[in-house]
Amino acid sequence: MNARKTYPLWFSFGALGLYFMLFFFPCLLGLFYSFTDWNSFRPELNFVGLANFRNLFRGNTPYLLYFGNTLKFTFFTTLWKTLVGFALALLFTRRSRFADFHRMIIFSPQVLSFLIVGLVFRSLLHPSTGFVNLALDALGLGVLKQRWLTDLAWVWKSIIAVDTWKGVGYVMVVFIAGIKAIPASYHEAAIVDGASFLQRVVRISIPMLVPSIMVVTVLNFTYGFRVFDIIYVLTNGGPGYASGVMNTGVYKEFSKGDYGMGTTLSTVLFFFITAVSWFIIRGMRAKEVEA
Amino acid sequence: MNLRRSLSRASLGLLSWLVALAFLLPVAVILINSFKSGAEAADMSLALPAKLAVSNYEAVYKAGNLLTTFLNSALYGAGSSALVVALVLAAAFPLSRRKGRASGAIYFFIVLGTALPMNYIAVMKVMKALALINTRLGMVLLYAAINIPISLFIAYGYISTLPREIDEAAVIDGCSPVQLFIRVIAPLLTPIASTVFVLDFMATWNDFIMPLYFLNSTSKWPMTLGVYNFFGMYQTQWNLVSADIVLTSLPVLLVFVFGQKYIVGGITAGAVKG
Numbered sequence: 001m002n003a004r005k006t007y008p009l010w011f012s013f014g015a016l017g018l019y020f021m022l023f024f025f026p027c028l029l030g031l032f033y034s035f036t037d038w039n040s041f042r043p044e045l046n047f048v049g050l051a052n053f054r055n056l057f058r059g060n061t062p063y064l065l066y067f068g069n070t071l072k073f074t075f076f077t078t079l080w081k082t083l084v085g086f087a088l089a090l091l092f093t094r095r096s097r098f099a100d101f102h103r104m105i106i107f108s109p110q111v112l113s114f115l116i117v118g119l120v121f122r123s124l125l126h127p128s129t130g131f132v133n134l135a136l137d138a139l140g141l142g143v144l145k146q147r148w149l150t151d152l153a154w155v156w157k158s159i160i161a162v163d164t165w166k167g168v169g170y171v172m173v174v175f176i177a178g179i180k181a182i183p184a185s186y187h188e189a190a191i192v193d194g195a196s197f198l199q200r201v202v203r204i205s206i207p208m209l210v211p212s213i214m215v216v217t218v219l220n221f222t223y224g225f226r227v228f229d230i231i232y233v234l235t236n237g238g239p240g241y242a243s244g245v246m247n248t249g250v251y252k253e254f255s256k257g258d259y260g261m262g263t264t265l266s267t268v269l270f271f272f273i274t275a276v277s278w279f280i281i282r283g284m285r286a287k288e289v290e291a
Numbered sequence: 292m293n294l295r296r297s298l299s300r301a302s303l304g305l306l307s308w309l310v311a312l313a314f315l316l317p318v319a320v321i322l323i324n325s326f327k328s329g330a331e332a333a334d335m336s337l338a339l340p341a342k343l344a345v346s347n348y349e350a351v352y353k354a355g356n357l358l359t360t361f362l363n364s365a366l367y368g369a370g371s372s373a374l375v376v377a378l379v380l381a382a383a384f385p386l387s388r389r390k391g392r393a394s395g396a397i398y399f400f401i402v403l404g405t406a407l408p409m410n411y412i413a414v415m416k417v418m419k420a421l422a423l424i425n426t427r428l429g430m431v432l433l434y435a436a437i438n439i440p441i442s443l444f445i446a447y448g449y450i451s452t453l454p455r456e457i458d459e460a461a462v463i464d465g466c467s468p469v470q471l472f473i474r475v476i477a478p479l480l481t482p483i484a485s486t487v488f489v490l491d492f493m494a495t496w497n498d499f500i501m502p503l504y505f506l507n508s509t510s511k512w513p514m515t516l517g518v519y520n521f522f523g524m525y526q527t528q529w530n531l532v533s534a535d536i537v538l539t540s541l542p543v544l545l546v547f548v549f550g551q552k553y554i555v556g557g558i559t560a561g562a563v564k565g
Contacts, residue, residue, distance in 0.1 A: 007388040007389050015379055015381070015382035019440065027407065102307050112543065115519055262411075277403070
């Protein structure tokens, strides 16, 4: 049987064409525009060389802060989702009548829109009328009240907590699938040998979950680097520029009409993610060769 | 020993319930406050309303332009997901069957899109050039383009599990490639088609970045942007905003409850396989 004839490549041209036209080609086009002063005020386009890229490093612009914030968001949400997701997976793989129901509840924020989650938490975290501060008052813990989304010391903690609340169910589900794939005999043998629960987690579950952990980390990274929704709705990058990330920055430039600077930020993110992906893929290939 | 074990069992059971409740709490606050009067909802507490203000929902329905935005969301979600299912299944079939360089490169190139950031401003330029900006067709095509990479990844893995002997038998019986795909392979792909459709539908339903950048006429807005706009106008009336939030989330929660099998299946198929 001739594979070339039986499986014609043109079957894939529809998906390839649409993806190229509306996703990949604009990335290249954006690279071109990042060398221009394209904006919404004047129709003509001038080449400005590297001026947009130099703007990134000027002291009075927030762009480097956006970049740092993007990394910070990515690192901490990945860390928390992985740790909490693992703990939840351990808790909900126990044999229990309600485990399925509990799992469904914890997963459910995943299917809500970021916009909805953002609005809900803007209400809950409101300093004077929000549920969190009211509850603290009611419990006599009024001293713990905070301006959760406007205080510089708390804004990132709040954002990371909300994002973890929304995304941890996904990580949990992946880990549960991973834990269930571990042969029961491993744990049985360890129990016979007198291993404690903690020892079994550290010596059996975690090493066996390494593939799941890697997949989850890659997913969390690619989500984190591109984050926009949750931050736009919760703080719109505020107070000031304190919680701005790359993609909220792109939207700010877009709203101002400074398209050239906006595509420059997108282009920087594009190359950064491409570089990170390249290292991840190379790392995985190396692992495969070893194994 | 036995006492200790049943104690630890009970405390873990209690912990499970507490954790689940913590995840349910924000939803409960919104649901309760959506039935409060304006004055009661000035404090977003868990206190139950004196009487159920169902009128909130009527008010939201009238003020929030809900039917239009609902139909728009349904069109974007169903239209783009159907398009993705058709394009991606057709693409995944030869790509996962052939072992050549070209098919490998095409697969890798498209799946790269699961990680790459969209260049929204440049997309605007392309949409303008194609006369797709601020049109419903443009939205459907754009959502399809965004969802293609992850969908291809999921479908590719599934097709590799189908035995090649099926293809061989069909070809010997005289099937052309198109017949082989449509008559023989496509029917076997119903489970993965459902998964891809449900996942894409939810992603599209929940999105609000695309309309934020590419739609300026309110008549074409999806539900998410409608609710955001509503929030802008009625910020101080959290009972109304809550009701709007409930109505916007309801469709996607229903899809989740009935399509759970496909969603979790899709996630673990994509993730555990790696």
